[in-house]
Amino acid sequence: MKGAWPYVGIAVVTLAMWALLVSVNAFYAGVLASILIWTVATSGLNVIAGLGGYPSLVQGAFYGIGAYASALALIHGQNLWVATLLAVVSAGLAGLLIGLVFARTRGQYFGMGTLFFGVVVALVLTNWTGLTQGPLGLMVPFGFATNDQLDWIVPLSAGASLALVQALGTSRLGLRLVTVRADEDLAEHIGVPTARTKLAGLVISAMIGGFAGMLIAQYNGTISPDLFDQTVGFVMFVAVAVGGAGRVLGPLVGSAFIVGVPDVLNLPSGIGLLVVGVIFVVIVIVVPDGLMGGVDAIRRRLPGFRA
């Protein structure tokens, strides 16, 4: 039964998010939906960057690939199921490609490689105008039956992504990713196929990112390359770090700060990034394990705490 409690917690959080989403005004509903869609994308990132400890800066590109793949499928007359499948598979294939190239690299080299790929994807989305209409972006056909469906699908997707990371964290792959994060050389010497583990982690991150891309395309109704450039990939990484890398609720908390604070304060994008930077620096100094890491540290100090 102990193993069920995290899922109960995630279900409660999901219900609370849904209740909030349907009860606040349109502006705050928009902010909350953005936070929840980012929660999906950053939960994906939490697999390779959180569990695996690898600084992947390419999640924005997977998000974009998912958004464009689903949008193009819908534009060409496919239904939302096909569009979603294409979003997930195409992002997963991109993750596989990056993983095959960079899974044997480490630390900053992995980070630089993924950043490079993020730049390439942004350039392709901007310049392949025949397919993407370049900076003008695409109008995305609405694939759901009604707008109201998004009100429960978005929080449900966020909850599902959190639950998926919780399940992965206790799986064999999750344990292997955590050994890679703790000491990759030692992991290899106790029999963990580290390169394959990182590859699997990156592909799963990418697939979840692709799904989030489909959601944002549906929610916004329009997409353009600036929504998915390398800055987005970097800020998603910051969101995971702020929330607590490897902590299941970290992506939700991180996204709330990184997306929610600038949006609620209605800051211009440049100023918003500046605020995000300040939040990041303060949190890294005060709670290096992120906000959820700080919460865990406080819990451990409470009387009667048992791990």
Place this chain on the structure above:
Amino acid sequence: MTVLLRVEGVSKVFGGLRAVDEMDLSVPAGTVFGVIGPNGSGKTTFLGLLSGTHKADGGRITLEGQRIDGLAAHLTVRAGIARTFQTTRLFAGWTLGANLAAAARPGSPPPDDVLALTGLTARTGQVCASLSNAEQRLAMIAVALATRPKLLLLDEPAVGMSPPEAASLSRTIARIRDELGLSVLIVEHNMHLMMNLADRIVAMNAGRKLAEGTPGEIRSNPDVIASYLGT
């Protein structure tokens, strides 16, 4: 006696340095095999070649007749070779039990057995960073055993141990050989431990095999005395 590990003409070059030069060795099943030599003689590099940490530049290594040179470290572990390190290497922030669980695979010995063998039963729930040096070094052996090896490579397992701790370690290694039937290859500078524990010893110097024999033969070998043991 069945040969478990066979090393034939194995070399490793770093830049212009031949760290291991045409090494030959046969480790019989169920024996403790010692590797001695002065600092820089290539002992740890040799261990790295056996464990997949380094790739050999020449020669062949077989375990139970299967070639293992060129395998990645994790595949070498699956083939049946586990190792410990000269400097303590554990998932230091995890409990000992969690370290064992991370290393376990189908068919691994029960953690309780491994803990009992290494005398760490009472430490299973303790974070590894909080264990004493001797316990941490035993914990490395426990983790290596949890991978279900046929050959255990120990790189200076007695470093930093007091004489009673080293004697206890020696008894543990003898039990690993006698009760589990594993072969153990040890690199160690503690000559008292080595001479009393090893069934055979190979002495290395400048990356090459200088001599091989029983502890008594090695102790009286003039080349070994001149290059390492002293008078």
